[in-house]
Amino acid sequence: MANxxxxxxxxxxxxxxxRVGFFCSNPNCKIPTVGPNSDQEKATTIGIAAHITAASPxxxxxxxxxxxxxxxxxTNGIWLCGNCASLIDKDEENYPVELIHDWKKGAEQxxxxxxxxxxxxxxxxxxxxxxxxxxxxxxxxxxIHKGWSPKNRQIGDGIIxxxxxxxxxxxxxxxxxxxxxxxxxxxxxxxxxxxxxNGNNFSFLTGLPKINNLPPYQNLDLVAKYKSHLEGNANxxxxxxxxxxxxxxxxxxxxxxxxxxxxxxxRTRFSIIEDEITNVRT
Numbered sequence: 217m218a219n220x221x222x223x224x225x226x227x228x229x230x231x232x233x234x235r236v237g238f239f240c241s242n243p244n245c246k247i248p249t250v251g252p253n254s255d256q257e258k259a260t261t262i263g264i265a266a267h268i269t270a271a272s273p274x275x276x277x278x279x280x281x282x283x284x285x286x287x288x289x290x291t292n293g294i295w296l297c298g299n300c301a302s303l304i305d306k307d308e309e310n311y312p313v314e315l316i317h318d319w320k321k322g323a324e325q326x327x328x329x330x331x332x333x334x335x336x337x338x339x340x341x342x343x344x345x346x347x348x349x350x351x352x353x354x355x356x357x358x359x360i361h362k363g364w365s366p367k368n369r370q371i372g373d374g375i376i377x378x379x380x381x382x383x384x385x386x387x388x389x390x391x392x393x394x395x396x397x398x399x400x401x402x403x404x405x406x407x408x409x410x411x412x413x414n415g416n417n418f419s420f421l422t423g424l425p426k427i428n429n430l431p432p433y434q435n436l437d438l439v440a441k442y443k444s445h446l447e448g449n450a451n452x453x454x455x456x457x458x459x460x461x462x463x464x465x466x467x468x469x470x471x472x473x474x475x476x477x478x479x480x481x482x483r484t485r486f487s488i489i490e491d492e493i494t495n496v497r498t
Contacts, residue, residue, distance in 0.1 A: 221271040222287035229265040232295045237330070238263060240297040241323035244478055249297050264301040265293050268316045276308040277316075294320045310479060314429055315406065318477055346405035348430065348472045349495040350486040352440065353394040354460040359446075359453045360388040367447070386445070387453045391462055393440040395421065397430065397472060405430045405474040405482075413485070415468035419443040430474070461488060471498070 224232070238250040240263070249263030270278035271287055279287075286292060294316055296304070304311040365384035399405050406429045410421070422438040430436055442462055446453055456462070465488055472484040483498045 220273075222284045223271060224265050224267075224288050224290075224293055228288070228290045228293060231290060232265045232293045233261075233263055235327065236295050236323040237327050238295075239323065239327075240300055241294050241319045242296060242300040243319060243322055245297060245300050246323075247297050249295070262298050264296055264298055266296050266301040266304065268292050268294055268313055268320075276305045277313050279313075295323075309427055310407075312406070312427055312429070314404070315477060318404070344401065344403045345476050345480070345482060346399055346403040346430075346432075346474060347401040347482075347497065348405055348408065348474055348484050349398050349400055350470070350472060350484070351396045351398070351493055352461065352488065353396060354391070355394055356392045357457045357460075358390045359457045360390065362386040362388050362445075365447050382449060384447060384449060385453070386447055389444045389446055389453065389457050389462070391442045391457075391460075393442075395438040395440040396435050397438070398435045399430045399432055402432045403476060404432060405476070406479070408436065408472065408474045411471040411473055413469040413471055415466075415488070416442075416464045417468070418465075466490060 238248060240247050240249055250259055250261045253260045269282060269292055270276050304316060363386045365386055367384045397408065408428055408430055409424055418440045420441040442465060444462065444464055446456060468488045470486045472486055473481060475481050485496045485498045487494045
């Protein structure tokens with residue numbers, strides 16, 4: 217049977233391992249992958265040159281746009297221990313291409329620093345983490361005449377007819393927004409999602425894909441809409457829609473939930489308080 221896998225060459229495998237000092241490139245692992253064997257003339261290796269995008273169709277993170285040469289090129293490889301190599305392939309949703317490339321870059325940079333005599337003085341509490349914030353930006357609003365209220369038939373002793381200026385109208389009131397989510401940090405955020413916490417919700421909000429990432433200092437723009445109804449005159453409808461944020465949305469709270477490069481979860485509480493937007497890390 218023909219082998220359809222674009223495997224690395226022995227030279228590529230050797231270079232991948234040496235570039236990270238034979239340590240696993242997963243920053244949460246970093247175990248040595250080579251050591252002594254009981255046979256004095258052998259060494260035991262538990263490392264694997266793993267493909268970042270799969271070597272063949274159907275594999276994890278397979279990219280059909282790559283050529284055969286690109287799939288087996290060293291840029292598509294990462295040195296991992298056997299456990300981590302298995303982990304990224306069995307749970308590809310949590311280990312996307314971007315994250316694995318970051319692992320590789322970080323591992324090689326750490327080895328470069330070691331060769332240059334630099335020491336890593338950054339402790340766990342100083343580790344940079346992403347910080348996402350949101351803003352609600354008004355784009356348009358409208359009031360739509362949906363017909364005359366049955367209340368127009370009789371008010372007191374007189375009959376109110378449409379067009380007199382005092383008729384009661386059935387209105388549909390609409391607000392359109394851009395809900396912008398900003399990454400105000402130098403660290404990427406992964407798997408961003410929104411969770412409604414309190415208050416009246418939007419009538420419509422663009423969904424986010426399950427797997428996504430937000431690079432440093434960039435933003436996602438989501439469409440948000442709110443709709444309500446009023447039985448009243450034109451002046452009342454105009455007064456309500458003149459507000460950039462409808463009174464019904466005051467008190468709305470969302471949690472912005474996201475992960476850092478090590479898949480640690482973080483949250484920012486986004487709130488609308490008296491027409492002001494607040495963002496608090498929780």
